[in-house]
Amino acid sequence: MLTQLGDLWESVRVALDGLLANKMRSALTMLGVIIGVAAVIALMSIGAGVQAEITEQISSLGTNILIVIPSSSGRVGNGGGGGAGSITMDDLDALSDPANVPDASLVVPEYSVSGQIIYGDNNFSVSAVGTTAEYQALYELGVASGEFFTAQDGGDKVAVLGSNVAADLFGDFDPVGLKIKFNSATSGQTTSLKIVGVLEEEGGSMFASTDDSIFVPLDTAQTRLANARNTLGALTLNRISVVATSEETVAPVNDQIEGVLRADHDLDLTDDDDFSVINQAEMLDTVTAVTDTLTVFLGAIAGISLLVGGIGIMNIMLVSVTERTREIGLRKAIGAQRSDILFQFLMEAIILSLLGGFIGILVGVGMGQLVNLTGMVTSVVTLSSIALAVGFSVAIGLFFGIYPANQAAKLSPIEALRYE
Amino acid sequence: MSLIEIRDLTKVYQMGEVEVHALNGVSLDIDQGEWVAIMGPSGSGKSTMMHIIGCLDIPTSGSYILDGVDVSQMVESQLAAVRNHKIGFVFQAYNLLARTSAIKQVMLPMQYSRDGSRVPRAERRERAEEALEVVGMADRINHRPSELSGGERQRVAIARALVTNPSILMADEPTGNLDSKSGIEVMEVFHRLHEGRGITVVMVTHDEAISADAERVIRLFDGRIERVDRNGLRSEVESQKSKVGIPAQLMSDVGVVTPDKGSERC
Numbered sequence: 141m142l143t144q145l146g147d148l149w150e151s152v153r154v155a156l157d158g159l160l161a162n163k164m165r166s167a168l169t170m171l172g173v174i175i176g177v178a179a180v181i182a183l184m185s186i187g188a189g190v191q192a193e194i195t196e197q198i199s200s201l202g203t204n205i206l207i208v209i210p211s212s213s214g215r216v217g218n219g220g221g222g223g224a225g226s227i228t229m230d231d232l233d234a235l236s237d238p239a240n241v242p243d244a245s246l247v248v249p250e251y252s253v254s255g256q257i258i259y260g261d262n263n264f265s266v267s268a269v270g271t272t273a274e275y276q277a278l279y280e281l282g283v284a285s286g287e288f289f290t291a292q293d294g295g296d297k298v299a300v301l302g303s304n305v306a307a308d309l310f311g312d313f314d315p316v317g318l319k320i321k322f323n324s325a326t327s328g329q330t331t332s333l334k335i336v337g338v339l340e341e342e343g344g345s346m347f348a349s350t351d352d353s354i355f356v357p358l359d360t361a362q363t364r365l366a367n368a369r370n371t372l373g374a375l376t377l378n379r380i381s382v383v384a385t386s387e388e389t390v391a392p393v394n395d396q397i398e399g400v401l402r403a404d405h406d407l408d409l410t411d412d413d414d415f416s417v418i419n420q421a422e423m424l425d426t427v428t429a430v431t432d433t434l435t436v437f438l439g440a441i442a443g444i445s446l447l448v449g450g451i452g453i454m455n456i457m458l459v460s461v462t463e464r465t466r467e468i469g470l471r472k473a474i475g476a477q478r479s480d481i482l483f484q485f486l487m488e489a490i491i492l493s494l495l496g497g498f499i500g501i502l503v504g505v506g507m508g509q510l511v512n513l514t515g516m517v518t519s520v521v522t523l524s525s526i527a528l529a530v531g532f533s534v535a536i537g538l539f540f541g542i543y544p545a546n547q548a549a550k551l552s553p554i555e556a557l558r559y560e
Numbered sequence: 561m562s563l564i565e566i567r568d569l570t571k572v573y574q575m576g577e578v579e580v581h582a583l584n585g586v587s588l589d590i591d592q593g594e595w596v597a598i599m600g601p602s603g604s605g606k607s608t609m610m611h612i613i614g615c616l617d618i619p620t621s622g623s624y625i626l627d628g629v630d631v632s633q634m635v636e637s638q639l640a641a642v643r644n645h646k647i648g649f650v651f652q653a654y655n656l657l658a659r660t661s662a663i664k665q666v667m668l669p670m671q672y673s674r675d676g677s678r679v680p681r682a683e684r685r686e687r688a689e690e691a692l693e694v695v696g697m698a699d700r701i702n703h704r705p706s707e708l709s710g711g712e713r714q715r716v717a718i719a720r721a722l723v724t725n726p727s728i729l730m731a732d733e734p735t736g737n738l739d740s741k742s743g744i745e746v747m748e749v750f751h752r753l754h755e756g757r758g759i760t761v762v763m764v765t766h767d768e769a770i771s772a773d774a775e776r777v778i779r780l781f782d783g784r785i786e787r788v789d790r791n792g793l794r795s796e797v798e799s800q801k802s803k804v805g806i807p808a809q810l811m812s813d814v815g816v817v818t819p820d821k822g823s824e825r826c
Contacts, residue, residue, distance in 0.1 A: 150671060161659040470655040473616060474720070475644020475672040477637050553616050557655065 151480075155487035162460075169456040170496035172449030173536065177500025177529040179442035182507035184525035187435030189508075189518045194427050203420055204384040205278070206393055208235070208401070210376075211416040225370030226405065226414040227377045234400050235380060241396045243389035248274045248381045249358055253365040256323040257354060258330075259309045266305055267353045268322060270361020278381055279342075281350060286316035286337030288355070295359035299333040303341040304351040314338070322354075326366045333360075390419050439525075443532070449496065450536035457489050457544035468548050469556025482549035489541025490534060497533030501526055561628065563727060563760055564590040564613065569622035569632075571608050571783075582608040583619070584783035592727075595754050595761040597771035600780035607732075609780060610764045614649060614730045615642045627727050644672050648721025652733035654713045656705040662716045663688050663701040669724045691719040695749050711742030718749055722759075729753065731763040735770060747773055 159166040210226040229249075234240055236247045251270040256263050275281070276288040284306075289298050299320065306315055315335045323330045333356065342350040362368035368376050384393040397417050405414055461468070468481055508519035571583040582605045590596050600606045611617040612624060615631055618639070624632040631642055643649075648669075656665050666688035670679040679687065692701050695715040705713055714734060721729055731750070735743035747770065753759045763774060771777045777789040 154671070157660065157664075466653075466655060467657055470651075470657070471668070471672070472640065473614075473643060473649050473655075474669040475640050475724075477640045477672070477674075480672055554611055557651065 151483050151487050152491070154484050155491050158460075158464075158484070158488050159491060165456060165460075166492060169453055169492055170499065172452035173446065173493050173496025173533055174449075174500040174503060176442065176446030176449040177497045177533055178503035178507060179445050180439055180529045180532070181501055181504025181521065181525050182511070182519070183438035183442045184435055184528075185504070185508040185519040185521040186511055186517055187431065187438050188520040188522050188525070189511075191428065191431035191435065192520050193518065194431060195424060198420055198423050198427060202383075204387050204390050206382045206384060206390065206397065206417055206419045208380040208382065208397060209378065209416050209418065211414055225374075225376040227380060228370070228374040229377065230374060231401055231404055231415075232377060232380055234404050235382060235397060240400045241382065241393060243385050243393045243396065244382050245385045246274055246278060246381075246383040248272060248278045248383075249377045250275070250379045250381070251358060251361045251366075251368055251376070252378050253324050253326060253361050255325045255365065257305065257309070258321040258323060259315075259318070262309050263323075264308065265325075266302075268299070268324075268361060268365055269353050269355050270358045270365070271355060272358055275355065278383065279350065281342065282340035284338045284340045285314050286335070288337055288339075289357055293336075293357045295363060296357060297331060297333050297360060297364065298336045298357065300337040300339060300355040301335060302339050302349070302351040302353045302355075304349070305354055306338045322365060324365045329365070331360075331364050390421070394419060439528070446529075446532060446536060450493070450540040453489055453492055453537065454540035454544060456492075457485060457541055458547070460488070461485065461544050461548040464548075465551065465556045465559040468551050469553050469559065472551070472553035473557060478549045481551075482545045485545035485548045486538070486541045489545065490537035493533040493537030493541075494530070497530050500533070501529060504529070562589040563592045563594075563627055564588070564762075565623075565625040566613075567623045569612065569619045569624065571605070571612065571617070572620045581783055583612075585622070586780075586783070586785055588778065588785065590728075590760065590762065593754075593758040593760055594776065595750075595774045596763070597774035597777045598762065598764045598780060599766060599768075599771050599777055600786075601766070603782075604780040605783040606764050606766075606780050608783075610730060610732055610762070613728070613762055614647050615639045640672075641674060644669060644674070645724050646727045648718075648724065648726035648729045650714070650717050650721050650729065650731040650734045652736040654705070654710075654717045654737070656713055656717060656720075659704055659706075661702045661704055662692060662697060662708070662719075665705075665716055666691050666719045666723050669720060673724065687723055688719070691723040692716070694722065694753070695719045709742065710738045711745050714738060714742070714746045715749055718746070718753075722753065728760045728762055731761065731765075733765050733767070734763065735767070736765075743770075 208227060208231075232247065232249045235244070238244075241247075248271060253268045253270065254265065255268060257266045257268075269275075273288060273290050273293075276283075281288070283300075284303065286300075288300055289296070299322070301309075301315065309315065309320070310318075316337060317335065319332050319334050321330050321332055333354075339350060339355075356365065362375050370376050382393060382397060384390045394417055398413065401415050402413065407414070471481060471484075505521050508521055511517060511519050566586060566588040569583050569586040569588075570581065573580040573582055584605075586605075586609065598606050598609055608617070612619055615626070615634075616639070618634065619632050622632065623630060626642065627646060629642075631639065634642065657668070663685065667684045670684045670687065673679055689698070689701060692698055695718050697712065697715050697719060700708065700712060700716075703712075705716075708716065714737075718729075718734075729750070734750070735746055738746060750761055750763075751773065754761050761774070763770065765771055772791065775791055777791065778785055779787040779789070
């Protein structure tokens with residue numbers, strides 16, 4: 141064992157001697173691998189960073205919320221040409237009944253209308269979310285000024301502003317008590333709304349941001365800001381959020397919701413759902429699948445440059461074998477076995493790729509840090525991307541080194557010594 | 561028993577359609593401690609002869625027994641092992657590794673020794689230094705080939721050939737690339753090794769002056785031994801030596817055993 145280790149060390153030294161004898165060439169050869177590995181590491185860590193960010197945003201939604209939205213694959217007729225109107229107030233009533241969904245602790249409806257908000261000369265586009273007072277509890281919204289509307293506000297023309305909306309329209313001025321106008325994009329009507337509260341800043345999210353929305357009572361949104369009736373004359377909803385009593389009851393609640401809605405919509409066994417129930421776990425799965433694919437795709441593109449780097453190694457090793465034919469002849473004349481020569485050249489290729497790999501990791505991590513400085517994405521260097529890069533670069537060294545090394549090993553000493 | 565016993569050696573090369581008979585039945589014995597020169601015009605088969613004696617190649621037919629072992633039918637890996645510990649090569653073009661110090665050049669053969677003849681790391685340097693001292697290069701062990709003269713390079717190459725204590729020192733035109741003064745110095749090293757240490761020397765050359773140093777000259781022609789000249793004892797060839805221009809003062813040093821004196825002179 142000790143002598144084998146000694147042998148290994150011996151060949152590492154021989155290979156290092158060979159590489160150091162041609163420093164410039166060795167460095168340039170390594171450059172290909174360095175760029176390849178750095179690209180793999182950098183792109184994969186950016187991919188992992190994006191994934192971590194999205195995952196965190198989804199997690200911040202709360203782990204036991206289920207969201208019911210209309211789905212376009214539903215039966216035509218009920219929703220009036222597609223699924224947009226398939227969720228109605230009847231569904232809300234059915235889901236709100238503890239007898240139907242016993243494991244739900246909270247059911248919150250939403251009906252959103254997009255439009256222009258106008259105050260004085262200022263106006264810009266916002267989404268007006270019609271909902272109930274429970275919305276505040278559901279998303280744990282803090283109130284900076286005034287208060288969130290209550291159940292008593294019914295169809296009143298009142299509004300609560302997200303922090304950005306308030307800041308953009310009024311700056312630091314407290315607007316509670318003032319009136320703004322909302323020009324609905326769907327009905328074209330302009331409605332005057334009294335500001336009753338301003339929310340605290342919630343921070344960004346990949347979904348519609350609370351900060352950029354205004355909130356009105358559900359009735360107000362459905363009847364005053366827009367006409368939410370579908371072809372059958374029922375008031376519709378964009379979404380219903382259902383909070384399960386615990387993480388464990390998310391799955392049963394999911395089943396209960398589907399059962400209730402299918403019965404409510406008179407769907408046959410063969411019909412597809414005309415609604416979708418999304419829970420956080422499912423969303424995470426979907427998003428993770430997408431970002432995983434993205435990361436692999438980025439990695440594969442970077443892998444191509446690693447491959448090119450490997451071909452560079454093979455090229456240089458072939459040149460090196462030709463150039464050192466006499467050396468190989470001499471080594472054989474003084475007793476080097478085929479395996480000695482094979483190992484020497486293979487070792488050179490592996491050292492080139494491994495060393496290039498390590499430098500590449502440093503460069504890649506550095507590039508990730510640079511990306512972090514831009515503030516766009518937070519890159520996350522994963523152990524797996526480093527392992528992949530190192531493994532891949534050793535494999536590249538082996539794969540592209542074996543041919544030149546074999547060419548060297550099978551040279552006849554007589555021919556090699558005669559080589560000019 | 562002779563160190564080298566060669567019987568009816570033939571070597572046939574296939575050059576495309578044509579068969580080239582490089583050796584046509586050569587028989588030859590070389591004793592332990594002998595100095596033999598192999599001469600002949602190009603195409604006479606002397607290179608082939610050297611390749612076979614040096615275990616770089618095997619004969620097509622015939623037997624070659626080196627140190628009691630039949631090497632004529634050995635496979636590549638066995639030949640490499642034999643070369644490693646029984647043969648020391650000195651080439652016309654030195655064949656030193658570029659950008660490598662003298663000491664590392666000389667340590668190289670020990671790196672390839674296997675199992676039984678493995679030299680412990682610590683001992684390798686010691687032995688390499690010793691070999692360099694023998695050839696008078698003790699003060700140049702860290703010099704690279706580019707920092708050495710031709711004669712010095714060849715002496716490093718001799719040290720490299722010597723370091724494994726081989727049975728035969730094979731030299732192929734060892735002075736072919738050297739000016740006459742360096743050539744003489746290199747030949748002196750061979751004399752010292754031959755006479756002082758009793759090393760068997762087989763030298764391939766077409767230079768009569770060089771072959772004159774040998775005790776026996778094998779003349780090859782068309783793949784056969786044409787003639788064998790015996791130069792007899794050294795004292796009897798003294799006059800021949802002065803003809804080829806070795807100064808008398810240098811001649812007196814020939815055969816000096818002590819390495820100290822050797823390194824002084826170099």
